[in-house]
Amino acid sequence: QGLMAGKRGLILGVANNRSIAYGIAKACVDHGAEIALTYQGEAFKKRVEPLAAELNAHVAGHCDVTDPESLDAVFADIARHWGKLDFLVHAIAFSDKDELTGRYVETTRDNFLRTMDISVYSFTTIAKRAEPLMTDGGSLLTLTYYGAEKVMPHYNVMGVAKAALEASVRYLAVDLGAKKIRVNAISAGPIKTLAASGIGDFRYILKWNEYNSPLKQTVTQEEVGDSGVYFLSDLSRGVTGEVHHVDSGYHVVG
Template identity: 50%
Template structure:
C-alpha cells in the first residue's frame, strides 16, 4: 500500500479525554453554554469556565465546580485586559488549548425592542462587539495555544438568516457572526483549527428572556418544526461535544442547526 494512503483510523466512541477547553457564556443551569460544558465534561474534557462579574459568580461557580472545572475565571469581554488575563492563565496552567465555546450575546433593551432602523449607533456597536467581535478576539488569543489544531465554536440563531419578528438588531449581528465564522475557518484551516457556529432554535434561556413575545416564538417554532418539539440545552451539548471531538475533524466553516428541523420550514 502506498505510504500516503494510510487507513482511516476508526474512532469507536466519542472521547474527549486529554482535551482542554474554554467555555464562555454560562449564566445558569439553563444556559446553552452549560449544556455544552456538561456534555464535554461527561466525555472526558477538562474545562476552564468564565463568569461575567461578581454578581454572576454566585450562580456560575457552583456549576463550574460541579463540572470539576480546573479554572474558574472572571471575564467581561468589554473590560480591557480581562480576556487577555483568561488566556494567560490558560497558557500558564495548561500550555495548550483544544477548543473554545463562545456563547455570549448582548444588546441593550431599548435597541433590542426597537426597529433596526431606529437602533442607536452606540447600541449597534455594543451588540456587535459583545456578540461578534469578542469571538474574533478570542480566536486571536486561542490560535497560538492550539498547537495541535482545535475547534472554535460560537452560537448563532436562525434570525441571522431570515427575518424573525422581534429579533430586531440581533438579526444583523448574528448574520455578521456567521460570516465571521466562515472567514476565520478559511484563515485558520491550514493550522488544523476548525471554526463552526451552532444554531439552536428558540430556547428558554436567560438571554432569550429579553426578546419581546419570546414565548409566542417558542410555541410557533415547536408547532412548525418537523419534530414538533424544541431542542434542549442537552441536544446542543451532545452535538457540541461531537463537534470538538476528533470525529468531526473535517467539519468547519459552517453553521449547524439543532432545531428539530425548524430552519427548513420557518
C-alpha cells in the same frame, strides 16, 4: 474514555445552569473533556462557582469581552494552567433589550456598536488569543440563530449581528485552517435562557417553533450540548466554516 478524553477546553458564556454554554459544558465533561469556565463580574461568580465544582471545571476568572485586560488575564491563566487548548466555546451575546422589540429601523448607533462588539468582534479577538495555545490543532464553536438568515420578529439588531458572526466563522475558518484549527457555529432553536428572556414575545416564538418544526418540539440545552460534542471532538475533524442548525428542523419550513 469517551469522545473527548484528553481534550481541554475553555467555555465562555455560562451565566447559570440554563445557559446553552452549560449544556455544552456538561456534555463535554460527560464525554471525558476537562473544561475551564469564566464568569462575568462578581454577580455571576457565585452562580458559576458551584457549577464549576459540579463539572470539575477550572475557573479561569472574570471575563468581560469588552475589557481586553480581562481577556488577556483569562488566556494567561489558561497558558499557566494547561499550557495549551484543544477547544473553545463562545456562547456570548448582548443587546439592549429595549431594542429587541419593535422596529429594527429604530436601532441606536450606541446599541448597534455595543451589540456588534460583544456578540461579533468578541469571537474574533478570542480566536486570535486561542490560536497560539492550539498547538495540536483545535476546534472553536460559537452560537448563532436563524434570525441571521431570515427576519424574525423582535430579533432586530441581533439578527444583523448574527449574520456578521456567521460570516466571521467563514473568514476565521480560512485564517486558522492551516493550523488545523476548525471554526464552526451551531444555529440553535429558541431555548428559554436569561438572554432569551430579553427578546420580545419570546414565549410565542417558543410555541411557534414547537408547533411548526418538523420534530414538533423545541430543542433543549442537552440536545445542543450533544451536537456541540460532535464539533468539539475529532468526529467533525473534516468540517470547518459550517453553520449547523440544531433547531428541530425549523429552518426547512420557517
